Amino acid sequence: xxxxxxxxxxxxxxxxxxxxxxxxxxxxxxxxxxxxxxxxxxxxxxxxxxxxxxxxxxxxxxxxxxxxxxxxxxxxxxxxxxxxxxxxxxxxxxxxxxxxxxxxxxxxxxxxxxxxxxxxxxxxxxxxxxxxxxxxxxxxxxxxxxxxxxxxxxxxxxxxxxxxxxxxxxxxxxxxxxxxxxxxxxxxxxxxxxxxxxxxxxxxxxxxxxxxxxxxxxxxxxxxxxxxxxxxxxxxxxxxxxxxxxxxxxxxxxxxxxxxxxxxxxxxxxxxxxxxxxxxxxxxxxxxxxxxxxxxxxxxxxxxxxxxxxxxxxxxxxxxxxxxxxxxxxxxxxxxxxxxxxxxxxxxxxxxxxxxxxxxxxxxxxxxxxxxxxxxxxxxxxxxxxxxxxxxxxxxxxxxxxxxxxxxxxxxxxxxxxxxxxxxxxxxxxxxxxxxxxxxxxxxxxxxxxxx
Numbered sequence: 001x002x003x004x005x006x007x008x009x010x011x012x013x014x015x016x017x018x019x020x021x022x023x024x025x026x027x028x029x030x031x032x033x034x035x036x037x038x039x040x041x042x043x044x045x046x047x048x049x050x051x052x053x054x055x056x057x058x059x060x061x062x063x064x065x066x067x068x069x070x071x072x073x074x075x076x077x078x079x080x081x082x083x084x085x086x087x088x089x090x091x092x093x094x095x096x097x098x099x100x101x102x103x104x105x106x107x108x109x110x111x112x113x114x115x116x117x118x119x120x121x122x123x124x125x126x127x128x129x130x131x132x133x134x135x136x137x138x139x140x141x142x143x144x145x146x147x148x149x150x151x152x153x154x155x156x157x158x159x160x161x162x163x164x165x166x167x168x169x170x171x172x173x174x175x176x177x178x179x180x181x182x183x184x185x186x187x188x189x190x191x192x193x194x195x196x197x198x199x200x201x202x203x204x205x206x207x208x209x210x211x212x213x214x215x216x217x218x219x220x221x222x223x224x225x226x227x228x229x230x231x232x233x234x235x236x237x238x239x240x241x242x243x244x245x246x247x248x249x250x251x252x253x254x255x256x257x258x259x260x261x262x263x264x265x266x267x268x269x270x271x272x273x274x275x276x277x278x279x280x281x282x283x284x285x286x287x288x289x290x291x292x293x294x295x296x297x298x299x300x301x302x303x304x305x306x307x308x309x310x311x312x313x314x315x316x317x318x319x320x321x322x323x324x325x326x327x328x329x330x331x332x333x334x335x336x337x338x339x340x341x342x343x344x345x346x347x348x349x350x351x352x353x354x355x356x357x358x359x360x361x362x363x364x365x366x367x368x369x370x371x372x373x374x375x376x377x378x379x380x381x382x383x384x385x386x387x388x389x390x391x392x393x394x395x396x397x398x399x400x401x402x403x404x405x406x407x408x409x410x411x412x413x414x415x416x417x418x419x420x421x422x423x424x425x426x427x428x429x430x431x432x433x434x435x436x437x438x439x440x441x442x443x444x445x446x447x448x449x450x451x452x
Contacts, residue, residue: 223250
């Protein structure tokens with residue numbers, strides 16, 4: 001087992017030196033920081049197993065730094081506060097913010113070592129629990145065979161370090177699956193950092209990815225923030241050219257250099273999401289060599305319409321979550337409402353289902369969500385050109401639904417036949433004269449399709 005890594009944060013050089021000497025002799029790996037800026041940078045470089053944090057420091061006090069970590073850090077690292085001017089109020093505040101313990105200066109060597117051992121043991125138990133038990137809200141819901149296979153696939157690759165590309169439609173829950181992948185592997189106790197690719201610009205890509213020095217303080221970039229955890233790149237195809245070049249260089253060299261800093265090893269696992277077609281770089285300016293590095297493992301996230309049998313369970317899941325997190329009134333969906341939603345095409349996937357549940361709970365009403373209430377929420381005209389599989393044909397009268405289907409069906413068949421009606425007639429089994437009449441009635445111009 002490797003030695004535990006302890007970060008000592010104290011503005012007094014004598015205290016830092018003494019603690020480093022004592023703890024190093026006990027077999028620990030010790031890093032020291034003289035202020036909050038150095039502490040942030042050290043924690044970004046490598047997640048410690050324990051932080052010994054002084055309360056009274058000149059730039060940013062320890063309580064402020066603890067509050068910052070308690071709201072942003074997800075690594076589960078225990079923090080022991082140190083102070084030569086301890087008060088009950090300060091100790092209570094530190095405990096409220098998640099400090100493991102509070103020790104007073106001058107430090108008692110025996111008490112310090114006991115506290116360090118207890119804190120490290122608590123941190124190990126917490127990290128182990130994080131590896132074994134993924135929080136319920138992170139667990140992708142669904143009992144269908146498709147979802148069971150997807151969870152099994154993610155569990156199988158979670159222990160590896162190779163880059164993963166999650167391919168699926170927008171709203172299909174790709175980030176949830178990325179977090180599930182992170183939570184099931186050995187990096188569960190390390191940071192999960194999200195990069196929305198479209199938020200980068202060519203001018204700020206280097207600073208955002210690699211970090212930079214500002215007024216003598218180094219600001220860690222996303223790759224450094226992810227450290228030994230996971231960097232999730234959302235919508236990979238939206239990365240601007242400069243970001244693609246920088247990321248490619250970091251991957252191929254295994255390191256990156258912050259502006260004005262020293263080279264840093266790239267240790268984060270890279271997980272990305274993209275829309276179907278990325279494999280062929282369809283409509284994308286993504287570099288082929290970068291894609292080749294990031295798609296070592298490919299996981300296909302299905303659209304909700306492919307596992308519609310899970311819709312009733314997903315409805316219950318999101319009702320329970322919103323009731324618990326937002327205190328909204330508990331409502332349940334009638335059998336008729338559930339059946340209607342099972343046959344809805346969900347063009348925006350799980351995100352649309354979640355938003356529908358949210359609206360229905362906020363609007364309130366009886367304990368039961370009925371069919372009529374659901375129909376009112378679904379009564380939105382489908383965008384022109386929406387693929388047939390995403391059209392809600394059950395919302396239309398029979399004649400309109402039949403026309404929608406015939407138009408979409410014949411339009412796609414015409415494309416396959418390059419606009420040649422003779423081939424189309426053979427393919428769909430219709431007499432040519434009747435087919436011409438049908439195309440005209442549906443407003444399909446086979447000549448323009450042939451020209452395209």
